[in-house]
Amino acid sequence: MFDFGFSELILIGVVMLVVVGPERLPKVARTVGLLLGRVQRYVSDVKSDIQREMQLEELKALQQQVKQQAQELESAVRSNAANLESEMHRTADEVRSALPDATTSDVAAPDAAAPTPAVSAVPASQLLAQSAATSALPEQAAAVEVKPGLDAVGRQPPGAVDVADKSAT
Numbered sequence: 829m830f831d832f833g834f835s836e837l838i839l840i841g842v843v844m845l846v847v848v849g850p851e852r853l854p855k856v857a858r859t860v861g862l863l864l865g866r867v868q869r870y871v872s873d874v875k876s877d878i879q880r881e882m883q884l885e886e887l888k889a890l891q892q893q894v895k896q897q898a899q900e901l902e903s904a905v906r907s908n909a910a911n912l913e914s915e916m917h918r919t920a921d922e923v924r925s926a927l928p929d930a931t932t933s934d935v936a937a938p939d940a941a942a943p944t945p946a947v948s949a950v951p952a953s954q955l956l957a958q959s960a961a962t963s964a965l966p967e968q969a970a971a972v973e974v975k976p977g978l979d980a981v982g983r984q985p986p987g988a989v990d991v992a993d994k995s996a997t
Contacts, residue, residue, distance in 0.1 A: 832840075848856050 844856070845853055
């Protein structure tokens, strides 16, 4: 805080000894020390408050920056999603417009009075799920072999009588 040299401190001590006297000098020195300690604590508290305020301002600025970046990211994602959705709708419309043309040109109706089959737009994911489910059923049925008197897991239900045990007795 203040820059005192050793010779300056000795000069201040000699003046204090002459002015205050040897009897009250320890009490005055103790009081001065306590006051200097309070001043130092007050100055350090003020410094820490100023540092906290500066950090708080920095954090607010950082928070504002993160918020702005999050809004920019959200708008970018929304615009990309909208572009993707419009692209998908356009592709679906192209497929729908091409689908009736393909069915009418490929199918030659021998009889003009015969009704043409109705074509419905079914999503490809639903068709894949249906085909996977139908192809898996025979494999699952072949894999599960149910023995008489046992359930599908191969355990005997409670209260059931084993035929092999009766024949043995």
